[in-house]
Amino acid sequence: MNHIGPYLLNRIRAREGAIEIWEGQDTVTGTPVLVYRPLEGAAPSFRIQGTLNWQGREDDAWIAELPFGAVPLTQLRGEVSPHELTAWTRRLLGALLEMKALGLEHGRLDTERLWVKGDEVWIEGVGLPVPVRAADETALVEALREAAGDTWPGWPFHRVMEQLAEGAVDLREAAEYLADPRSLSELEALAEDADEEPEAPLEPPETGTVRVLGRPEAPPAPAEEAEPPEPPAPTPPPEPPAPEPAPQEAPLFPPEPDRAPPSTAAGAADEEREAAGHVEPRPTDPSRVVRIDEVSEPAFEVIEPRGAPTAGDRRWLLRAGVLVLVVLLAVAVVRWKGRAPATGAAEGYAVEFRVEPPDGRAELVLLDAPEASQLVRGRVLAIIPGKVYFDAPGVYRIQIRAEGYLPQEKLLNVPPSARTVTVRLGP
Known part of the structure; x- marks a missing residue:
């Protein structure tokens, strides 16, 4: 060399x-x-x-x-x-x-x-x-x-x-x-699209409003289908002013505001018609419609029974339940991790490498491997000490490099008989 x-x-x-x-x-x-x-x-x-x-x-x-x-x-x-x-x-x-x-x-x-x-x-x-x-x-x-x-x-x-x-x-x-x-x-497709320059369609504004560009006028109806206009209704003659009634004393029980007191003459005429067995239907004014409004409030005060939880109590109960569920989930995860097998270990043949002195570190470079191995030659395989995993049995040629020491080559038989390889860094 x-x-x-x-x-x-x-x-x-x-x-x-x-x-x-x-x-x-x-x-x-x-x-x-x-x-x-x-x-x-x-x-x-x-x-x-x-x-x-x-x-x-x-x-x-x-x-x-x-x-x-x-x-x-x-x-x-x-x-x-x-x-x-x-x-x-x-x-x-x-x-x-x-x-x-x-x-x-x-x-x-x-x-x-x-x-x-x-x-x-x-x-x-x-x-x-x-x-x-x-x-x-x-x-x-x-x-x-x-x-x-x-x-x-x-x-x-x-x-x-x-x-x-x-x-x-x-x-x-x-x-x-x-x-x-x-x-x-x-x-290139973008460049071709830019050359064509198609007209951009009208889009509604971003605010969500709709622009009305034009409203077509309704075509006039044919002459034969047009209906003649109705003659205006005759104006009724003005009613004479009603004479003011004489002042009366207020009754002890005034009539309800929604119901007007029936007149004496009208009431007598109705009684006579009912007695004769002939009742004429009363004309209905379409402008006056009977409306039924639903009352949202109860007719009487609702009193909660004693001991019923208030809104604040229900909120605290909900928080306590969520806290209990979180604690139970954390305990389950800890137990599962404790029982689950270690997933970091690679599959293959594990070889334990030790370095002396114990504080030493070295690189393990794979130079050659059996034909069945898929490991890449010429690359750093691992940093030792520690476990190194080989994917196929056979003879591997490795090189051990450490800072301040000359590199050394070694033939390693996998799996080794002792399962432990000691690398000594010495002069």
């Missing part, structure tokens, strides 16, 4: 002409790095979001730091979801825009030069003094298409990126398309 200062060189990853790209590790912090050698002069000092930052120069090499757990995009070929593809594309377009503003061009973008971790993505080797092979826009689209595989046609933004590679849209327009959550087909 080679050493350059505090960096340990593991293997050559790629070559760019006379420049060798090594995978390495900081022996002090355990941070993974990329070492480019031989190179002259100082490493670039720019800081661009979405690119691997240069840490400086060591002897004849430039050093770039890798984020923990980042892997090349080529390892995820065919396993990329549309959500990850959209997040990576937005970040990469932003990084290319910033590079263009600084007059930088990568020229060698491919799936080996893009490192990803979750929704994050980084471009490797920006600023290397090497010739340009292809335009960054075209190379970026080809790298994303290769990583997406069969999911590329179903990605909503694949048409935008294809037009970016063809030069139909520029880099800034593509970034704006992906920043707005609308596909290019929707934008």
Whole structure:
């Protein structure tokens, strides 16, 4: 193994002409790095979001730091979801825009030069003094298409990126398309609708009132159907003023206001008709209608029986009942959680890892796994000490990394005989 200062060189990853790209590790912090050698002069000092930052120069090499757990995009070929593809594309377009503003061009973008971790993505080797092979826009689209595989046609933004590679849209327009959550087909449909400019229908005002634009006049009735107007009713002659009655003494029991006292002559005539057995119907005035009003108040005072709960008592009883129900529900939830099995445990084969000294911490990286395992190689599997779950039995090749210690590789047989693996951090 080679050493350059505090960096340990593991293997050559790629070559760019006379420049060798090594995978390495900081022996002090355990941070993974990329070492480019031989190179002259100082490493670039720019800081661009979405690119691997240069840490400086060591002897004849430039050093770039890798984020923990980042892997090349080529390892995820065919396993990329549309959500990850959209997040990576937005970040990469932003990084290319910033590079263009600084007059930088990568020229060698491919799936080996893009490192990803979750929704994050980084471009490797920006600023290397090497010739340009292809335009960054075209190379970026080809790298994303290769990583997406069969999911590329179903990605909503694949048409935008294809037009970016063809030069139909520029880099800034593509970034704006992906920043707005609308596909290019929707934008084109909106543009076609704007060209047609249909007349907007009249809508009622927002206040809810109805505007009456015009009311058609009623057509005149035909001549034969028109009825002749009724002659005006003759005006009745004015009645002579009634003579004022002589003042009388007020009766002891005055008549009710709703019932007028019957006249003596009219009452005698009615009695004679009833005695003769002939009663004529009285004419009814249609303007006077008998109305029956329902009385909402009782005719007598209602007295509640003694001991009946008042409105205040009922309110307190309701609150007490709600409080009791809440307490019972809380007790039931606590008992259910106490009896329910722990759902955080993953299914598989559990292996207990211990670290000595007890306060030590280390990362467990999966390098190789059996064919039946679905775990992703090259990623950090867990932070130990603690339980680590493996999804299939067999032999796993793992690497243990700890800050301040050299990484160690180990072959682990799952399930192990002792069920406990002890990692000792020592000189």
